[in-house]
Amino acid sequence: EVQLVESGGGLVEPGGSLRLSCAASGFTFSSAWMSWVRQGPGKGLEWVGRIKTKGGGGTTDYATPVKGRFSISRDDSTNTLYLQMNGLKSDDTAVYYCSWVGRSGDSPNYYYYMAVWGKGTTVTVSS
Amino acid sequence: DMQMTQSPSSLSASVGDRVTITCRASQTINNYLNWYQQKPGKAPKPLIYAASSLLSGVPSRFSGSGSGTDFTLTISSLQPEDFATYHCQQSFSAPYTFGQGTKLEIK
Numbered sequence: 637e638v639q640l641v642e643s644g645g646g647l648v649e650p651g652g653s654l655r656l657s658c659a660a661s662g663f664t665f666s667s668a669w670m671s672w673v674r675q676g677p678g679k680g681l682e683w684v685g686r687i688k689t690k691g692g693g694g695t696t697d698y699a700t701p702v703k704g705r706f707s708i709s710r711d712d713s714t715n716t717l718y719l720q721m722n723g724l725k726s727d728d729t730a731v732y733y734c735s736w737v738g739r740s741g742d743s744p745n746y747y748y749y750m751a752v753w754g755k756g757t758t759v760t761v762s763s
Numbered sequence: 764d765m766q767m768t769q770s771p772s773s774l775s776a777s778v779g780d781r782v783t784i785t786c787r788a789s790q791t792i793n794n795y796l797n798w799y800q801q802k803p804g805k806a807p808k809p810l811i812y813a814a815s816s817l818l819s820g821v822p823s824r825f826s827g828s829g830s831g832t833d834f835t836l837t838i839s840s841l842q843p844e845d846f847a848t849y850h851c852q853q854s855f856s857a858p859y860t861f862g863q864g865t866k867l868e869i870k
């Protein structure tokens with residue numbers, strides 16, 4: 637069974653740092669693009685960023701509000717995805733989900749979507 | 764960044780109704796459009812990718828259409844389990860932005 641389990645959330649003061657983890661199982665993690673998506677209280681979904689496979693260059697992309705403050709990394713030896721969050725602001729308060737990025741279609745015109753989601757971990761930024 | 768605008772923001776309907784939710788992109792995205800369903804306190808579930816391709820296990824009463832900038836999600840005959848929030852997302856270019864969501868409520 638494919639499973640994603642996030643951890644590391646909690647209460648942090650503005651300006652602080654936090655590192656989220658996402659433990660993956662049930663699929664070949666090293667072959668998977670992975671993403672983080674967040675949802676603020678009573679708000680819609682916000683794409684945070686994505687990391688490609690190491691074979692694909694391990695390239696990362698980020699949403700504008702988090703660029704330069706957040707960093708996504710992966711450890712294929714332990715099937716773990718990370719989200720390092722620095723310079724946290726109150727607007728970063730949200731449930732953070734990790735997601736396996738699914739792919740369909742034919743090269744080079746692949747379609748990507750968030751195929752499997754974890755249950756999320758809550759980050760609260762407050763003094 | 765690409766802006767995705769859903770309408771309406773909320774919608775009341777009855778079991779058996781046909782409902783349509785619209786998603787508009789600020790720039791053309793061809794058919795790189797995904798739809799997700801989310802129930803309260805749960806993670807989203809993917810329904811449709813490439814604007815109209817239903818994912819495995821998604822009931823056939825769900826359908827998607829559109830290309831360019833305008834897209835729709837249609838539920839042909841609402842079932843009790845369909846009352847949820849629906850989100851669109853463009854996968855044309857990073858950052859892969861979502862719409863603000865449409866909450867579908869029971870009338």
